[in-house]
Amino acid sequence: MASVSEKKAVYLEWSEAAVEAERKGDYAAAARAWQRAKLYATGRNYYWAKDRIEFCDRMMKKPFRGEE
Numbered sequence: 625m626a627s628v629s630e631k632k633a634v635y636l637e638w639s640e641a642a643v644e645a646e647r648k649g650d651y652a653a654a655a656r657a658w659q660r661a662k663l664y665a666t667g668r669n670y671y672w673a674k675d676r677i678e679f680c681d682r683m684m685k686k687p688f689r690g691e692e
Contacts, residue, residue, distance in 0.1 A: 626664075635664040635673075642676065651687075655680035 626634070642657035655677050662673035 628666075631664045631666070635661050635669060638664065639669075639673065642673075646676075646680065651680040651683040655684070 638657050638661035642654045642661060645651070645654035645657055658673045658676045658680065662670060662677070665673050
């Protein structure tokens with residue numbers, strides 16, 4: 625089983641990939657990365673990843689004006 629520090633490192637790696645995908649407007653890739661990050665998240669990071677997945681899903685369905 626992975627140690628806490630290993631889990632945190634994996635969470636950070638996937639969350640950074642998710643943020644980069646969001647910046648590029650690739651919400652499908654971002655949602656997948658957040659899903660992976662969530663597997664390694666604890667505490668509020670788990671809920672943050674969950675909320676970001678919901679945000680990305682929403683953006684894929686109904687983007688903000690100017691992001692279509």
